[in-house]
Amino acid sequence: MQEILIVGAGIIGLSIARALRKEGVGRIKIIERKKTGKEASFAAAGMLAPHVEAERKDAFFKFCAESNKLYNEFVSEIFDETGIDVEFRANGIVYLAFTEDDLKKLKHRYEWQSKAKIKVEFLQAHEIRRIEPFVSPDVLAGLIYPEDGQVENRKLLAALERFLRSSGIEILQDTEITNLIARNSKIEAVETKKGERIFADVVILASGAWTSLIRLNNQSLTLSEIKPIRGQMIAFRTTKKFFEHVLYSPRGYVVPREDGRILVGATVEDVGFNKEVTNFGVDFLSDVGLEISPSLSNLKISEKWAGLRPMSSDGLPVLGEFPEVKNLFIATGHYRNGILLAPITAKVIAEKITKNVDSEYLRLFSPSRFLIG
Numbered sequence: 082m083q084e085i086l087i088v089g090a091g092i093i094g095l096s097i098a099r100a101l102r103k104e105g106v107g108r109i110k111i112i113e114r115k116k117t118g119k120e121a122s123f124a125a126a127g128m129l130a131p132h133v134e135a136e137r138k139d140a141f142f143k144f145c146a147e148s149n150k151l152y153n154e155f156v157s158e159i160f161d162e163t164g165i166d167v168e169f170r171a172n173g174i175v176y177l178a179f180t181e182d183d184l185k186k187l188k189h190r191y192e193w194q195s196k197a198k199i200k201v202e203f204l205q206a207h208e209i210r211r212i213e214p215f216v217s218p219d220v221l222a223g224l225i226y227p228e229d230g231q232v233e234n235r236k237l238l239a240a241l242e243r244f245l246r247s248s249g250i251e252i253l254q255d256t257e258i259t260n261l262i263a264r265n266s267k268i269e270a271v272e273t274k275k276g277e278r279i280f281a282d283v284v285i286l287a288s289g290a291w292t293s294l295i296r297l298n299n300q301s302l303t304l305s306e307i308k309p310i311r312g313q314m315i316a317f318r319t320t321k322k323f324f325e326h327v328l329y330s331p332r333g334y335v336v337p338r339e340d341g342r343i344l345v346g347a348t349v350e351d352v353g354f355n356k357e358v359t360n361f362g363v364d365f366l367s368d369v370g371l372e373i374s375p376s377l378s379n380l381k382i383s384e385k386w387a388g389l390r391p392m393s394s395d396g397l398p399v400l401g402e403f404p405e406v407k408n409l410f411i412a413t414g415h416y417r418n419g420i421l422l423a424p425i426t427a428k429v430i431a432e433k434i435t436k437n438v439d440s441e442y443l444r445l446f447s448p449s450r451f452l453i454g
């Protein structure tokens with residue numbers, strides 16, 4: 082029986098491991114350089130926002146929308162498997178305009194998205210204040226994307242970890258893979274920072290923003306550099322329920338959680354492997370939150386954090402078999418959408434490995450595209 086080794090225990094690695102197990106794969110091991118699910122996937126806001134974030138109706142939009150459709154079944158199954166409610170809510174995301182310039186862009190957005198048959202409804206200011214009374218009275222208009230929503234990503238990570246551990250899948254923490262050893266176009270083993278070798282029949286790199294640090298026979302690995310893009314977030318805590326929906330503005334967003342936290346995100350910064358929370362970041366996020374709802378000024382910031390999004394050179398995911406190394410797969414570059422894209426990524430990678438199914442997405446997001454031109 083073949084052994085599959087997954088490098089990285091973020092949402093992508095954990096979801097792939099689960100999908101492989103459900104496809105009947107017996108021997109799966111996950112290697113994690115730090116602790117399970119504590120990097121970008123933990124830092125995320127958990128928005129499931131394919132429509133609100135659509136800039137055009139292209140293949141990437143289709144990929145995101147398809148993953149969004151898989152979420153209901155994904156989280157229901159996980160609830161049955163683990164008893165953990167991951168607070169999946171598909172109750173719509175509201176996009177808000179506060180300035181004349183915002184309003185102009187919002188109208189343009191509404192026009193092209195309606196024409197493209199993306200589900201979106203226009204809301205007048207009074208309609209927004211009726212469904213969300215704590216939104217600023219300065220709001221000019223808005224859009225609601227009824228199919229978008231959110232999931233509590235930290236609970237989702239905990240649920241995936243519980244499922245995998247109860248299925249006997251080993252997660253080896255505090256173990257960093259630095260090099261892949263290949264012979265005759267085939268990976269034979271992976272090498273840890275301490276020089277130990279772990280043998281595997283198939284290796285999947287789900288190593289997020291750190292993927293480009295891994296070497297193949299001591300040479301650079303990826304065809305496209307995967308860059309870390311920092312996102313800072315803050316959270317307020319309240320006992321009173323302020324908001325029903327995720328609220329989005331051109332400058333950031335507010336995500337209400339069931340436990341009373343209100344998250345505000347996020348910065349987008351190209352500063353290398355630096356997870357520092359800065360005064361500038363906190364001030365920026367406070368302004369984002371207060372513009373959406375001045376009522377937040379009565380609350381204290383209860384948490385601040387930052388995470389590193391994995392971004393490829395064209396900003397799109399990198400998925401599938403590595404060129405010229407048959408038993409090496411990659412699943413990264415999910416950038417701002419890795420929580421949303423976990424179910425579909427897990428599906429296409431697991432089906433490729435177990436049934437040799439070539440999804441159109443493996444062609445579109447293949448690592449080979451960086452060889453062309």
Ligand SMILES: Cc1cc2nc3c(=O)[nH]c(=O)nc-3n(C[C@H](O)[C@H](O)[C@H](O)COP(=O)(O)OP(=O)(O)OC[C@H]3O[C@@H](n4cnc5c(N)ncnc54)[C@H](O)[C@@H]3O)c2cc1C
Nearest residue numbers: 089091093114121122126127128258289312418419420421
């Ligand atoms: C502030 C912020 C807000 C976000 N909001 C959203 C959102 O609302 N919705 C959404 O869909 N997405 C969001 N994202 C993006 C999303 O978080 C990422 O796309 C997603 O988490 C990527 O998942 P991953 O498993 O690839 O990466 P990670 O969660 O970073 O996991 C990769 C894992 O691999 C491990 N690893 C790396 N290298 C090695 C190695 N050599 N050996 C062993 N282990 C290794 C790391 O330690 C890490 O645990 C947000 C991101 C940030 C930072």
